[in-house]
Amino acid sequence: MPQVDTPPSLDVHALYRAMLVPRVIEEKMLRLIRQGRISKWFSGYGQEAIAVGTTWALRDDDYILPMHRNLGVWTTRGVELRPLFCQLMGKEGGFTKGRDRTFHFGLPEKHIIGMISHMAAMMPVACGLGQAFRYRDEDRVAVTFCGDGGSREGDFHEALNLASVWDLPVVFLVENNGYGLSTPTTDALGTTNIAEAARGYGMPGEAVDGNDVLEVIDHVESAAEYARSNGPVLLEMKTFRVRGHEEASGTKYVPDDLIETWEDRDPVDRLTRHALANGHMKQADIEALREELEQEINEIAEWALDQPEVESTVEAERADLFAPFSDDSPLAFDLSLVAPNDEPKSEKRFIDAIQDGLRQAMEADETSLVMGQDVAEYGGVFKVTEGFLDQFGPKRVRNTPIIESGAIGASLGLAVEGLNPVVEMQYGDFITCGFNQTVNNLATTHYRWAQEVGVTIRAPIGGGIGAGPFHSQSMEAWFAHAPGLKVVLPSSPADAKGLLIAAMADPNPVLFFEHKKLYRSIREDVPDAPYRLPLGTARVARTGADATIVSWGVGVHWALEAAEAWQEEGVDLEVIDLRTIVPWDRDIVLQSLAKTNRLLVLHEATRTGGFGAEVAAEITEEGFKELDAPPIRVGAEDLPVPFARNLERDIFSAKSKLDDALDRLLTF
Missing domain, CATH: 3.40.50.920 (Rossmann fold)
Known part of the structure; x- marks a missing residue:
């Protein structure tokens, strides 16, 4: 493909430096792994143009959700290299205190949210970020990465569908690097162009030469500007993985001539030729810059290797599992109203008390919103949110498609942006479709990188109504086994109201299980005013x-x-x-x-x-x-x-x- 012309405003020297930083780091890490001084490295060698070009094209307050091979995102956003190397090497001073590896963390101050190991899992999170931008009428965009293999995952399709239906400012970026570990893309996909998936979701889609940093910048800039005003875009970056899936796995399964073909299209070499041919840089400039960076990176890497191993205590690790409650919360209501007192009370059924608590929490906290299947005009299948659309409007009461994983993943993005989402499962049994997002994403985030995750998942559960195997389960033990989740099961109307408000006030993910048979079969006097009941008190x-x-x-x-x-x-x-x-x-x-x-x-x-x-x-x-x-x-x-x-x-x-x-x- 022909190289894109250099825009007059582009600082080619700065761009060349941005491209060379991840390349020099890659070279150092590959030497270290060959020397046995580090144990694992996921190489993005030869794919730097995508990470660097994408980051270059975006504004500083736009979010990027990268993956293993996107080191250039972090370096181009100016992440400090010494703690970054400690993170990569699992040393004291890294960003996750040794709790997670490489790029499995977020830096909200840099508007970067790293991956979890489950492919495409961060794509619904980007939808939540986009939803938050629309909620506040902010001119921002989220760009989320996945690989060609991840484009077969359900979260990929749920995220594209949600973003399309809600016109969210999200750019979906697929790095098609030829292989999913050892499986050729041609053996996993029924098409040669992943960008064609965009048509099925009513959004623009383009294939881009991912080894040409100028073309990447051009297409990402255009896609981001389109997304800000109109909605999502799918970009497929054509590239190649010339190293192994991770360095230890090698590349014996890749034909030699294929690697040679792509080595000739190396993105750093292409930018070098372009810079020289167009007079942007001289050979001496390039050599001096490389020498400078090699010295700097070598010094930082050796320093990081000498840093102490991560140490902690059981008490410290336990203390960081959950975020502490803040008395500044708009839902920091009185904890004593359910005790015998003279406060006004009204008789309410179990379902009425839940509805009352949810409504009062949303009245008190304008960041609170509810989403789920049929929760808006219909009011939910059990009518808990009946009338909420009229009271709070469509930004705060939203019907989702039938995408449990997509909705729960989006709730994480909303929480990262400081909103307080409540996700209603139509039936608790269906939460299995969102299990990964719940136990691997919501549950682990605060422990790994100290991000508050104030998400409440409401789920009608239980039997006794002749509903059969798929509408009657009691699944609380599944989630009690996942560290980082709180699990609530009220038995009375007064408890249901106070505990739901407490769940929404909590800065951690809470599973709030409501027994369907209790909805309309029990009643008692419930305080009219909003109140909380402390979680963990029987x-x-x-x-x-x-x-x-x-x-x-x-x-x-x-x-x-x-x-x-x-x-x-x-x-x-x-x-x-x-x-x-x-x-x-x-x-x-x-x-x-x-x-x-x-x-x-x-x-x-x-x-x-x-x-x-x-x-x-x-x-x-x-x-x-x-x-x-x-x-x-x-x-x-x-x-x-x-x-x-x-x-x-x-x-x-x-x-x-x-x-x-x-x-x-x-x-x-």
């Missing part, structure tokens, strides 16, 4: 002396019913409602056990691997001397939830097993 739902039942959600009602029935037999049962299982209140359970000396843990979810096992095991470890009988766990049968009401009620349900379990506990 309540004594019923006092007793003979045994303790610990539960959450709908299980609390089963426990209370059983306690009333056993009271007629002279048995006095105490019921503890955990309310949140991450974090969960060990102290209140141990206090109860010290009084009753017997423990039963009850939950609706299947027994094996249920969170009840965690409670029973932990309490046994900490309170063994208080036990007069082995703790008993009661959960559902280890089966998918059956559709037929009698099968669900009589065979599957944990409730049907509760009386026998209590009999065993009390007669031991």
Whole structure:
């Protein structure tokens, strides 16, 4: 392809330096790995034009979401090299305190958000950033990278669709470098031009010579300007990976002549020839610049290698898992209103209390917004957001396409930009389609690079309504196992309101599980004013002396019913409602056990691997001397939830097993 002419305003010397910095770093890192002084390197050698050209073409406040081979993004944005080398080498002084590798982190002050290892996972995040720009009417754009292999992932297509439907200012940039690890692109794609995917999503798409930095700058500038006003653009950068997927894997699977062909199109060499031929630089200038950079990079790399290994403590690592709550939050409401007092109260059903809490939080915090399937005009399938569109408008109440992963990923981008998103899952079961974004992106971000992630995911869960295997699951244990998530399961209207507001006020990702059967079947007096309940604090739902039942959600009602029935037999049962299982209140359970000396843990979810096992095991470890009988766990049968009401009620349900379990506990 012919080289693009140099724009008159372009500082070719500065651009040449920007191109040479990542190349010299690459050369140093490749020497170090051959010497066995570093263990791994994902090389972008020969692809520098894409990273450098893209960054050069954008404004400083535009976001870039790069990948492993985009070192030039970081260097062109002026990221300080000494901590960057410590990061790359896993030494003290890196950006993630040794918690993640290479470019798996973000630098908000530079408007760069690095990748996670799951391909295309950051593309929905870019949509969230674009949504934030539109929300504030800011003239900014987000550019997100993926490889040719990542363009087959669902997140790629969900992100393109969301950006197209919402006209988001996002540029999707695919580096088509010929191979997905060892698989040729031609074996993975049904087309030779990934840019053609743009037509299916109603956006412009172009193929670009990714080894010509001037062409990259030209196309990215045009795409960004289009995106700011009109919506998304897809750019396919044609390039080649002349090194291995990572250096240890080599390139034996690549034909030698193919590598030779692309080496002739090396982007640094092409810019060198252009600079010399057009009189922008002299050979002596180029040699002097290279010598200067080689000396600087060598010195910094050797310095970084001499830095100490990362050290920490268990206490420090635990302290950084979650962001601390700030009393400056607009949702820092009173924590005491649910206690007996003279505050006005009104009778509300479980669903009414959730709606009331969500509405009051959105009234108090203009950064709060809700999105999900059918949440706008329709009001959600369970009508929690009914009337919200009229009150808060379409920027704050938005229907998403059927893209659970895309919506959850977008929520991270919104949170990075300081907004407070609430994502409604139509049914909790469908969150499996967004599992990666939840447990690998939302959950890990604060621990890895100290970014607050104030995202609330509301999810209707549970059975008892004859909805079958895919609309009845209780999946809280899945998420309790992922460090970095908080998990809430209210059982009463008053708790539901206070805990939802607390979840939205929390600067961390919170899974808020709402039991569908409770929506319209229970009611109580609920304070009219907004209030919070602290996450991680259980309540004594019923006092007793003979045994303790610990539960959450709908299980609390089963426990209370059983306690009333056993009271007629002279048995006095105490019921503890955990309310949140991450974090969960060990102290209140141990206090109860010290009084009753017997423990039963009850939950609706299947027994094996249920969170009840965690409670029973932990309490046994900490309170063994208080036990007069082995703790008993009661959960559902280890089966998918059956559709037929009698099968669900009589065979599957944990409730049907509760009386026998209590009999065993009390007669031991």
